[in-house]
Amino acid sequence: MMARASSSILIFIRQNPRTCQNPNTQIRNLTFETKDGDFKPNPIQEPSQKAQNDFIEIAKEVSRITRTKPRWEQTLLSDFPSFNFTDPQFFNELIRNQNNVLLSLRFFHWLCSWNGFSPDPLSLNALFDALVEAKACNAAKSFIDYTGFKPEPASLELYIQCLFEGGLVEEAFDVFDRLRGVGVCPSIATWNSALLGCLKVGRTDLVWKLYKEMVESSVVAKVDVETVGYLIRAFCEDNKVSKGYELLRQVLEDGLDPGNAAFNDLISGFCKERQYSKVSELLHTMIAKNRDLDIFTYQEVINGLCKQRKQLEAFRVFNDLKDRGYAPDRVMYTTMIHGLCKMGWLGDARKLWFEMIQKGFIPNEYTYSALIHGYFKVGNLEEARNLHKEMFNRGYRETTVSYNTMIAGLCLNGRINEAHELFEEMPRKGVFCDVITYNTLIQGFCKEGKIVESTNLLKELLMQGLQPSTSSFSPLIEKLCEVGDIQEAKKLWDDMQSRGLQPIVCTHEHIITGLCNQGYAAEGMDWLLAMLKCKLKPKKETFERLIQCLSQSDKWDDILLVLDVMFRTGYTLREGICHSLVNKLCKENSHFVKTHLGEIVE
Structure with a gap:
């Protein structure tokens, strides 16, 4: 049995309320509703032993017929001319003997096709229970809609859990509300099923709605560590990892064990936030609490480190994993091979490749792609092509x-024409070109100075209905500024922003440099001020190029402003530019030097 949360945890929960939405309900069970709306046990008369035996035998035979005869509805009455199929005792026996609840449902609909037939509460509840037990949540929902009956609260809870497990979250909330509407407080197991169901479909907003309902109801006193684990996961998915960590620490202080899943969720969250000191704290806490670091814990750490370009630290953790006796799986090997290849450590990546194969893991498409990238990165095109060929010889299809x-x-290796040939080959082989395909080629053509080809690819990307990214525009803007076509670069900039894409810092800087190269000092100054307003930090070279351009136009007030911002940012001015500015001032504007000398020296 799960441990219950202590009062201090309940205090934490109550002190962190979130806005909630009321859930809803629908129901099921072996009772019926009276005219007054009360739930009463169904009056059942015990059949005689002989009648019961007859039911069993006929139910077995009918079950066999419904499983084996495609059109049994047309012959069943003639097969049993004197038998009363509408007897609820028989229907219950049929459900027990029929190993396919959907066939039982088909039999029920056959009964309903008779004129004057009215299903009894016992049959309705028995069939509904069977549908829920079989996790046939869509069929159970349709059954309620078709019959209009109301199962009793005890059955409703299992139905709610079935709906959440099946991903029918909105429907589950409807049933949840109806259950609470008749004054029934669901069990903690039902609340936990609801929390998990919301998490599975990414609806943390509904998690917090349920959470508020729990705080406001008596069920909060029954909160267990499973509940706490789901709340921690919701905090992490909402990018409130510190809140989740605070809850975990409270649980641990109260002597409860939330399980490795809660630790892994927090480790993953802190890795995304680059808070590696917190990751270290969690790992040490797990060790101090005698919790074994499982394969999933290591996977979260390694994957998080690799994503944050800390492949060396990830490799150390990977080796520690093996030293502790854990066996990495194919996913972890692939993650580590990819990370090592990005560092250029091809030798270590190859060792892991052969180690993985020796341990019985067959490389998949992603493992092959990681090592192929590694060969390309060190300029070994021949091995990259050989490995690519081997991948398809092993039966892997060509994919995006x-x-x-x-x-x-x-x-990467300057073979842009060969790359473009592969691009043109993709649609002929039925392989989809995504935005990454286009972006890679746009960047490749820009590096070669082929602006026309890059522009055509961008136009084709947009015509295909693909959603461009910042990387679709940035290389072209950079190259256009470099060749002096600043007006076309600004058009692309406007197009990018009109699509809701935010340019990266270097794109701002390319525009400023391009304007300065064309002698547009005042406009370059405007772009710099816009950058600073957006709290973006230009590079030192951008400041210096703008200062040089402003000095050519004798805009000394602007120069002082740029120098002030530059120094406040932590940069220093190159000695050559400093001498040039002083000489120019002394020759052309001695009065300015006299009046502002102290400010300049400071």
Whole structure:
């Protein structure tokens, strides 16, 4: 049995309320509703032993017929001319003997097709219970809609859990509300099923609605560590990892064990936030609490470190994993091989490749792609092509991922024409070109100075109905600024922003540099001020290029402003530029030097 949360945990829960939405309800059980709306046990008369035996035998035979005869509805009455199929005792026996609840449902609909037939509460509840037990939540929902009956509260709870497990969250909330509407407080197991169901479909907003309902009801006194685990996961998914950590620490202080899943959720969350000191705290806490770090804990740490470009630390954790006796799986090997290849540690990546194969893990498409990328990164095109060929010889189909890997590798090594040939081959082989495919080629052509080809690819991307990214525009804007076509670069900038895409810092800087190269000092100053307003930090070279351009136009007030911002940012001015500014001032504006000398020296 799950441990109950102590009063201090309940205090934490109550002190962290979230806005909630009322759940809703629908119901099921072996009782019926009276005219007054009360639930009463169904009056059942015990049949004689002989009648009961007859029911059993006929139910077995009818079950066999409904399983084996495609059109049994047309012959069943003639097979049993004197038998009363509408007897609820028989229907219950049929459900017990029929190993397919949907066939029982079909039999029920056959009965309902008779004129004057009215299903009794016992049959309705028995069939409904069987549908829920079989996790046939859609069929159970349709059954309630079709019959209009109201199961009793005890059956409703299992139905709610069935709906949540089946992903029918809104329907489950309807049933939940109806259950609470008749004054029934669901069990903690039902609340937990609801929390988990909401998490599975990514609806943390509904988690917090339930959470508020729990705080406001007596069920909060029954909160167990399973509940706490789901709340921690919801905090992490809402990017409130510190809140989740606070709850975990409270649980641990109260001597409760939330399980490794809660630790893993927090480790993953802190890895995303790059709070590696917190990751270390969690790992040490697990060790101090004698919790074994399982394979999933290591996976979260390694994956998080690799995503944050801390592959060396990830490799250390990976080796520690093996030293502790754990066996990495294919996913972890692939993650680590990819991380090592990005660092250029191809030798170590190859060792892991062969170690993985030796341990019985067959490389998949993603493992192949990771190592192929590694070969391209060190310029070994021949081995990259050989490995690509081996992948398809092993039966892997050509996919967008495999093509993107080859295209990116060829572009990296200046083989843009070969990369473009692969791009043109993709639709002929029925492989989808995604935005990554286009972005990679756009960048590749821009590096080669082929602006027309890059522009055509961007237009094609948009015509295909794909959603462009910032990387679709940035290389072109950079290259256009470099060649002096600043007006076209600004048009692309406007297009990008009109699509809701936010330019990265270097794109701002390319525009400023491009304007300065064309002698547009005042406009360059405006763009710099816009950057600073957005709290973006330009590079030192951008400040210096703008200062040089402003000095050519004798805009000394602007120069002082740029210098002030530059120094406050922590940069220093190159000695050559400083001498140039002083000489120019002394020659052309001695009065300015006299009046502002102290400010300049400071």
